[in-house]
Amino acid sequence: MIETRGLTRRFGPRVAVDGLDLDVARGEVFGFLGPNGAGKTTTIRMLAALIAPTGGSATVAGHRLGEANREIRRRVGVLTETPGLYRRLSARDNLLFFARLYPVQEPERQVERYLKMFELWDRKDEPAGSFSKGMRQKLAIARALLHEPEILFLDEPTAGLDPEAAKTVRDLIETLRSKDRTIFLCTHNLDEADRLCDRIGLFRTRMLAVGDPVALREEMYGRRTVVHLASPSPGIEQTLDLPFVKKVERLDDRLIVSLADPDAENPALVRRLVELGADVRFVNELRVSLEDLYLDLMEGRDAKA
Amino acid sequence: MRRLRVLLLKEWRESLRNKMVVFGVVLLPLFLVGISVYMIALGEGIGDPTASIVMFNTSLMYFLLLPTIIPLAIAVYSIVGEKDQTTLEPLLATPISDLELFLGKALASVIPAVVVNWLSFGLFLAATRVVVGAVPLQALTAPWLASIFGLSPLLALFSVGVTMLVSSRASDARAAYQFSSFAILPGLVPLIIYSSQQTLVDLRLVVAEGAVLIVLCVVILYLAIRVFRREQILTRWK
Numbered sequence: 001m002i003e004t005r006g007l008t009r010r011f012g013p014r015v016a017v018d019g020l021d022l023d024v025a026r027g028e029v030f031g032f033l034g035p036n037g038a039g040k041t042t043t044i045r046m047l048a049a050l051i052a053p054t055g056g057s058a059t060v061a062g063h064r065l066g067e068a069n070r071e072i073r074r075r076v077g078v079l080t081e082t083p084g085l086y087r088r089l090s091a092r093d094n095l096l097f098f099a100r101l102y103p104v105q106e107p108e109r110q111v112e113r114y115l116k117m118f119e120l121w122d123r124k125d126e127p128a129g130s131f132s133k134g135m136r137q138k139l140a141i142a143r144a145l146l147h148e149p150e151i152l153f154l155d156e157p158t159a160g161l162d163p164e165a166a167k168t169v170r171d172l173i174e175t176l177r178s179k180d181r182t183i184f185l186c187t188h189n190l191d192e193a194d195r196l197c198d199r200i201g202l203f204r205t206r207m208l209a210v211g212d213p214v215a216l217r218e219e220m221y222g223r224r225t226v227v228h229l230a231s232p233s234p235g236i237e238q239t240l241d242l243p244f245v246k247k248v249e250r251l252d253d254r255l256i257v258s259l260a261d262p263d264a265e266n267p268a269l270v271r272r273l274v275e276l277g278a279d280v281r282f283v284n285e286l287r288v289s290l291e292d293l294y295l296d297l298m299e300g301r302d303a304k305a
Numbered sequence: 306m307r308r309l310r311v312l313l314l315k316e317w318r319e320s321l322r323n324k325m326v327v328f329g330v331v332l333l334p335l336f337l338v339g340i341s342v343y344m345i346a347l348g349e350g351i352g353d354p355t356a357s358i359v360m361f362n363t364s365l366m367y368f369l370l371l372p373t374i375i376p377l378a379i380a381v382y383s384i385v386g387e388k389d390q391t392t393l394e395p396l397l398a399t400p401i402s403d404l405e406l407f408l409g410k411a412l413a414s415v416i417p418a419v420v421v422n423w424l425s426f427g428l429f430l431a432a433t434r435v436v437v438g439a440v441p442l443q444a445l446t447a448p449w450l451a452s453i454f455g456l457s458p459l460l461a462l463f464s465v466g467v468t469m470l471v472s473s474r475a476s477d478a479r480a481a482y483q484f485s486s487f488a489i490l491p492g493l494v495p496l497i498i499y500s501s502q503q504t505l506v507d508l509r510l511v512v513a514e515g516a517v518l519i520v521l522c523v524v525i526l527y528l529a530i531r532v533f534r535r536e537q538i539l540t541r542w543k
Contacts, residue, residue, distance in 0.1 A: 011540065048398055051536050070400045078398040084391040086315070088322035093315075100311040101399040127322075143395065 001026045001061060001151055001182040002047060008055030009042050016042040018206040019056065024199075026150075027180040029173060031187065031197035031213075033294060038204040040186045041081060044153045047184070048078045061150050074102065077149035079157055083140035087129030091120050091139050094128050095146060102147035114142040118168070134165040141169060151182045158189060170196060190290040200290075208297045217288050220296070222246070224286040225262050225269065227255040230279035242272055256286060308401050312409030317417070319386070320379055325478075329378030330417055334425040337367045342432045349437050357437070361444045364429065365453065369496050371422045372457035373464040373489050376414035380465050381481045383410055384472035388542065397535050407533040411465050411526075418461040426453055451511045459518040464489045466525030473532045473542050 002024040009017040016039040024030045034040050045051045047060055049069035058065040061075040085094050092111060099107035115121040118138040123131070128139060141157060157173075158166040173183055173196055187193050193200055194213050201210040209216055229236075230253075237248040237255055244265045247258040255273075259265045262285060270280055320326040341364035348360035387393045396406070433440050468485040475481035494517075498510065531537070 045539060050394070050397055051539055070402065073398060074400045076398075078395065080391070080394045080398075082391040084393075084395045086319055086392055087390055088319050089315075093318065097311065097315045098395070098399060101308055101396075101401055103307070140395070 001028075002030075002058070002184065004047070004056065004058040006056030007043070007046060007053050007058050009039070009046055009051070010054045015205060017046070017053075020203075020207060022201065022207065022210070024182060024184065026182055027177060028198045029177050029183045029185060029196050031185050031193035031200035032203060033187065033190065033193055033200055034203035035298060040203060041155060043203070044078065044155060044184070044186065048076050048153055049073050050078075074147070075149055076151045076153060077144035077147065079141055079144040079152070079154045081155045083136040085128040085131075085136055085139055085143075088127055090125045091115060091128055091131070092124040094139060095143055098143050099146050104147050110146055114146060117172075118142050133160045134162055137161055138165060138168070141172070145176075149181070151184065152176065153184045153186075155186045156188065157185070158187070158192060166192075190294055194290045202294060202297045204298060213290055217290075217293055220293055221288045222258050223260070223262050225257045225259055225266055225283060226286045227257060227269070227273060227278075227283050228281040229253045229255065230281045233276075233278045236273065236276055236278050239276055240272065242269060245269070309405050309409050309412075312401065312405065313413050313416075316379075316383055316409065316413035320382065320413070320417075323382050323386075326378045326382050330375055330421055333374065334371055334421055335428075337371065338425050338429045338432060340364075341367055341429055342436050345433055346436050358441055358444045361433075361441050362449075365445075365449050366496050368422055368426045368429070368453045369456060369460060370493070371425060372418045372461040373493060375418035375421055376461050376465045377468055377482060377485050377489070379414040379417060380410070380468035381472055381478050381485060383413060384469060385475060385478040385481050388476060389478070393538055393542075397538060403534050404530070407469075407530055410469065410533075411462075411529075414465045414468070415458065415461045418464070419458050422457050422461075423454070448508050448511050451508060452514075456511065456515055456518065459515060459522055460493075462522045463518060463525060466522060466529045469529045470525065470532060473529075473538075 002022065004020050004022045007017060007020040007022075008015070018039075020043065032040055032043065042051070046053050046065065047058060049060070049065060049072040052066060060072045063071045063075070065072065086097070089097070092115065095111040095114065096107055099111055104110045112121065115124050118141070120135060120139060120142070123135070128136060131139065137157070137160060141154075144152060144154070154173075158169050161169065170192065173185070176183060177198075185193065185197060197213060199211055200213050200216065202208045209220070211219065232253060237250050240248055240255075240257075242265075244259060244261075245257055246260065249256040257269060259269070266283060270283060273280055320330070344360045344364060345357060348357035351357075387396065401409075430440050464485075467489050468481070471485045472481045475484065494514070498514075
């Protein structure tokens with residue numbers, strides 16, 4: 001659905017996006033993560049045919065950027081960083097305006113459907129300026145969805161929402177994924193990205209890493225098993241002599257063991273530790289948070305080291 | 306055309322909910338019509354027929370002033386308002402073309418300006434007839450009518466072009482309003498000529514002014530269209 005090759009955007013001497021290569025498949029939820037000023041919004045603007053790249057090429061929803069920009073805009077929905085609503089117009093008039101611009105079949109019915117979906121129907125005639133931040137965000141999301149876009153660009157969709165409204169948005173993203181919509185999600189909420197995204201891209205002017213969040217962690221940190229010991233068992237990490245063990249670290253009463261295939265190797269590891277006299281309390285896998293991965297990559301640290 | 310109509314209707318719906326715009330479009334013309342009729346009544350009271358004709362001529366100039374003032378408020382709030390509400394990007398993300406966006410914004414200001422000006426003129430004539438008893442037709446010459454009906458759309462267009470250019474660089478509606486008011490002064494040259502040489506208002510002068518205004522409008526609109534491009538709006542506008 002989205003394919004970019006060497007996509008670049010310069011603003012004078014400053015490079016905002018540098019040679020982006022990316023493939024996002026139909027029905028995929030792709031998380032685009034990076035710090036403020038990393039070039040995420042510029043990337044979205046290019047992919048939504050709002051600004052032109054200064055280098056490289058891209059195909060969005062089957063249309064080449066620069067050749068069929070209006071068609072691209074017809075097929076994508078964009079939720080911008082700020083809700084951007086006409087404050088003096090009612091919620092209904094805000095949506096009707098956009099529904100008619102696209103155009104949407106039976107705009108009144110479609111607007112009603114989305115206002116009800118986001119529980120705004122009862123306040124449809126109130127000006128958007130009187131809405132709370134969460135309600136404005138919901139209205140903006142409804143606007144981005146009105147024309148049933150094939151690709152949805154969401155820039156911080158849950159920013160400023162209360163937990164309940166944020167859950168509504170996350171549930172909606174899940175629903176859209178099940179309907180084969182492609183979602184390009186920019187977020188600073190790493191937990192949200194971890195839960196929602198099929199793949200994530202860590203980006204700062206250029207793509208630093210891309211992949212499945214779990215696979216990316218494994219690739220960066222390897223897989224590690226934590227063995228919790230009931231007694232200190234001093235020196236046991238030095239006597240652990242199994243060939244598949246890559247590295248053993250001790251942390252108080254825990255052993256952190258790097259393995260290639262914990263699913264297959266954990267039973268033998270536990271057996272050997274017991275033979276060596278260790279009292280194993282329980283065993284679990286060490287999960288590195290996406291936040292750690294993000295910070296390591298952004299700060300240019302070698303995670304495996 | 307469909308998208309242009311949708312944008313126009315949205316602009317007007319929004320304008321009607323903006324007190325500053327309503328003041329500029331409705332109250333100001335009513336105020337000027339009231340002042341004009343009052344002046345003519347004063348002229349009648351003097352008892353000298355030339356006095357009432359001078360007053361009538363002076364009043365007619367308001368109808369060259371209104372088409373430059375009315376679109377100011379609409380255009381400023383239409384553009385600076387979009388910036389202030391951060392609605393430009395969602396709007397630009399739709400399939401609307403740059404030209405449709407430009408025309409929508411321009412016509413949303415020009416059409417009410419021209420219509421309100423002509424309606425105000427009609428109201429002025431009717432009120433004069435009621436208050437004074439008759440419209441001094443000898444003062445309502447063809448050059449005047451040509452000015453009010455021919456020049457006012459051009460004056461409105463020029464005013465809107467200037468306001469759009471100024472508003473694209475401004476983030477504050479009041480500042481944009483003030484700068485635009487200053488920038489439309491050249492468009493008021495006919496008014497200055499008429500006020501200084503009322504007896505010389507003839508068709509040749511109106512045609513010459515029309516020609517100058519057409520050139521000015523072409524230049525201003527060319528510049529405004531260049532500024533009204535997605536890329537420019539998203540990356541250069543303040």
